[in-house]
Structure formats: structure tokens, C-alpha cells
Amino acid sequence: xxxxxxxxxxxSCLHIKSAxxxxxxxxxxxxxxxxLPEKNNVALEFSDQKIIDLIFNEADSLKGKLSEHSSxxxxxxxxxxxxxxxxxxxxxxxxxxxxxxDLNQVTENQTQYLYQKCKNKxxxxxxxxxxxxxxxxxxxxxxxNSFMFEPLVDMSMNNLVTLYQDLCVLDSxxx
Numbered sequence: 540x541x542x543x544x545x546x547x548x549x550x551s552c553l554h555i556k557s558a559x560x561x562x563x564x565x566x567x568x569x570x571x572x573x574x575l576p577e578k579n580n581v582a583l584e585f586s587d588q589k590i591i592d593l594i595f596n597e598a599d600s601l602k603g604k605l606s607e608h609s610s611x612x613x614x615x616x617x618x619x620x621x622x623x624x625x626x627x628x629x630x631x632x633x634x635x636x637x638x639x640x641d642l643n644q645v646t647e648n649q650t651q652y653l654y655q656k657c658k659n660k661x662x663x664x665x666x667x668x669x670x671x672x673x674x675x676x677x678x679x680x681x682x683x684n685s686f687m688f689e690p691l692v693d694m695s696m697n698n699l700v701t702l703y704q705d706l707c708v709l710d711s712x713x714x
Contacts, residue, residue, distance in 0.1 A: 554642070555628055
């Protein structure tokens with residue numbers, strides 16, 4: 540696997556692309572062992588689970604712990620990624636087939652791109668406010684470099700979980 544294909548594959552775990560819904564934990568593990576070959580012998584109990592389902596299941600378990608005020612960066616990152624994925628699923632559902640582009644061709648700022656598409660469709664202003672919070676609270680660059688995690692460190696876990704809960708309500712209207 541080339542660095543470009545690894546990048547594109549991992550991007551499909553963080554944004555809704557054509558392959559996203561079919562990526563398994565084992566697929567991600569296979570990609571990561573290239574960088575961490577010593578982990579090649581790790582047996583995964585849930586290797587066939589879809590990575591997006593794992594992300595949402597873990598985020599849902601954190602959602603129930605709102606009163607615990609977690610400040611773990613890993614928890615915040617998970618909720619931020621899950622929120623972005625939920626938002627993208629919703630925004631894609633609002634587009635007609637003619638309006639949908641091949642999302643694999645969107646190489647930068649996909650969430651913002653989808654938001655602009657929905658904004659141009661003039662969907663409900665309250666929905667746009669929730670979707671805009673995703674753009675403000677879970678910026679596209681949080682997963683690139685560790686120094687970019689600072690916005691999440693400074694953000695309240697309660698705010699992130701509330702955003703995720705609002706997006707789960709939107710998502711339930713789609714499914």
C-alpha cells in the first residue's frame with residue numbers, strides 16, 4: 540500500500556467516502572501494521588466489525604457518561620470524529636442524487652463542502668446551526684498533527700457530547 544493509498548484509506552475512516560461503511564477493524568489494523576509491524580501478531584476479537592459502527596458504539600457509550608465530565612483527549616477526539624461522521628451522513632442524505640458528487644474526489648474540507656451544499660439548499664435554519672457547530676467544534680485538521688488537538692483540550696466534554704446527541708437526533712431521522 541502506498542502512502543497516498545494509506546492516506547486515502549484512513550481518510551475514509553474519518554469522512555464519509557464510498558468505502559467508509561464497509562471498512563472493518565481488520566482493514567484498519569492491516570493498514571496500521573505497516574507503520575507498526577510489531578503489532579502484526581495482535582489478535583482482534585472484533586476484527587469483522589465495521590469501523591464506523593465501532594466509532595459510533597464507543598461514542599454512544601461516552602454519551603451516557605455526560606455527568607462524569609471526562610477530560611480525556613481520546614474521549615474528546617472520539618466524540619469529535621463521531622460527530623463529524625454523523626453530520627456528514629445527515630448532510631449527504633439531504634442531497635438529491637443529482638447533487639451528490641463523488642465524495643472520493645473531495646480532497647479537502649469535506650464537512651465544510653457538504654455544509655455549504657446544505658446551506659445552498661436552504662434547509663431548516665436550526666439544522667444548519669447544529670451542522671455549523673460541527674464545523675466550529677470539530678475542525679477538519681484535528682486528526683493531522685498532535686499540536687492541532689489544542690482546540691479539543693480547551694473544549695468542554697459536555698459541549699462535545701451535547702453536539703453528538705443533537706447529531707444523533709438528526710441521524711435517527713435519516714435512518
